[in-house]
Amino acid sequence: MTTSSAQDRADLLHKLGLDQQNKGPIGRVITTGNVEQAKEREDGTMHIRLRINPDEIAWDPAVIVMPHGGDLEIEIFNDDLNTHCALFPSNGDRKFIWLVNHSRGRAKLNLDGPGYYWFSSPTGNDEGRGLTGAIVVLGDVPPEARLDRPEQPRP
């Protein structure tokens, strides 16, 4: 069985129980959740809200998209009835925060990209159950870092 559209994909994920806890596999297959683009402020910094909903053991959104490299501020809400945490990629050192039940915190990240990075809740097997997300940085490297050659074909 294959999918041919985004809705088909969502329907099949749900039908097979891949986007829920303890339906298809034991956990929820990573990054099967929502996708959201970070909002950019006038000064170029970006921000987004990130939640852990009750009994989903997943990030919402599961895929955060930054329009370009730079600073990202995340407001994190643990609405779950269990304790989790978060480990985010950032230049300098990874950022860690402990998130007891019904807590709210913040993280400031710097990512240069382009490319994508993982973040997770590194406790127990939160990562395997579904609390693994991705931060995607769009854009290109600075012009001075690009090769001196004609434009090349891409996939």
Add this chain to the structure above:
Amino acid sequence: MTVEYVDAGEAIDQGDLSGKHGDAPPVVENVTYERILDARSEPQNWLTYYGAYNGQRFSPLDQINTENVKGIGPAWIFQSGTSGMIAGASTYAFEATPIVVDGIMFVSGWDGWVWALDAKTGTEIWRYKHATPFDISLCCGNVNRGVAVAKGKVFSVTPNAHVIALDAVTGKKVWDKTYGDVRAGESATVAPLIVKNMVIVGSSGGEFGVRGHLDSFDLDSGEHLWRCYMVPKPGEPGSETWPADGQAWARGGANCWLTGTFDPETNLLYIGTGNPAPDFDGEVREGDNLFTDSIVAVDADSGQIRWHYQCTPHDVWDYDSISECILFESEGRKLLGHFDKNGYFFVVDRTNGQLVQITPFVDRIDWGNITRDGKVTPARYPDKEGDPVHFYPGPAGAKEWTHAAYSPETELFYVPIQDVGATATRRRREFKESIPYWGAGVQVDIEDMTGYVSAFDANGEEKWRWRNNLPMCASVLATAGGLVFAGTPSGEFNALDARTGELLWQFQCGSGHHSSPTTYSVDGRQYVVVPVGWGGWAEGFLPGMLGAGHGSALIAFALPEGAPSR
């Protein structure tokens, strides 16, 4: 009823939860170009990648020597491991050269890690982690070969092709420049080289059809000073060795993915360049393909190429010439020794690139032959679509990137050798940016392989050989204690007698060696330190060990405290 959220505060640096963090003493503040020029007058330190600009990987330290080496043991072990998901999670390896300045060690790991350690105890002082995208193109493996230090800073490249300067006291970033395009398949693995007030770095990505380059940055400000492309554009010198039509040159490879050496008298950087792209499909790039697979002399101030010597013209075996260019003197001549992946030991006059001698250094070579006067005749190569061709040495070479050493005391070169073949089947493919561009399916032999450490004199005469049942894939280290240290893929760290090759000491480190050991002393006690952590491009140099466990330990060996040194 609304329940207020518990305030979890702001995320903190993960390193703050390691129990080990602080500031390093300002030992790098006074590390200048002049000190690096005379680095071997400070035998207690290992100030630059090869120990000195000459690339000899030789230490004047002799407290640990042929008489007492059997008494050395681990003094400390530093381990990092991995957590979470990292790029190339199955390929990470510990390939660095530890740098030591007055009792403080600076070393890089995989995936953007840099650490400062107490060189006497192995205790972590600070850490820096560059966030590495999961999806960057890495050939071959999530690896880094080391850092450079000068004027209060630690310099490193990152997997996503940045060069960064860190404060050597705090580990905090001072400047950060992007010098490669990850969307084109570029990355960075090289240990930077400090020359004058410059940080010299090269690019990786030769398996993705990029155009290799060497770059210079001002070490204070990070200002980009020059870039030297190793494949000429149409009309530039050397462009006649590429097809006149099309864009083969623009995808030509020749990456400078290993640290060069430097002679202040000639003011030349001696750089080995990588394979042409596509690696195995030569028909789409007729000609010699300069300056791929070459020893290239680059003027340190201008970044201009002064001369070159091409070891494998029109390479279709993946025989990068990135191996070190060891500078030495013989009979009044300023020479350069280079053990190439193609299985030949080249000695050239480093003032002008004139060939002095060529000798094969591995038993099995059948890809072709090179005569004493440098004439290259290919014999076995993938030239027909879909037709498998077996050849020796395989694409990892008779010697991989890992380094040879030279002892001015014995006047011998010590070389880690891989005697293993491979089969390549040409499969043409269209070029697309960021997609691997090999032009063949390749399978390296998993049987009928061997390895050894050999000692050669400058005339190419083999003086002794220490045999191993597996190819030797780690750098060797020579010391004034009459020793040669060499790690094996199966985890043994060996001390050999530099004059005879006799095995004098061995320690099983628990994981294979694919790095560069160094030696230093603190408070009068000599240490030999080796990063241990199997991985990298194992499918290329030793697929028979692809299933071996990874490791990530840095192990320092020393004589027992208070032991007599002789």
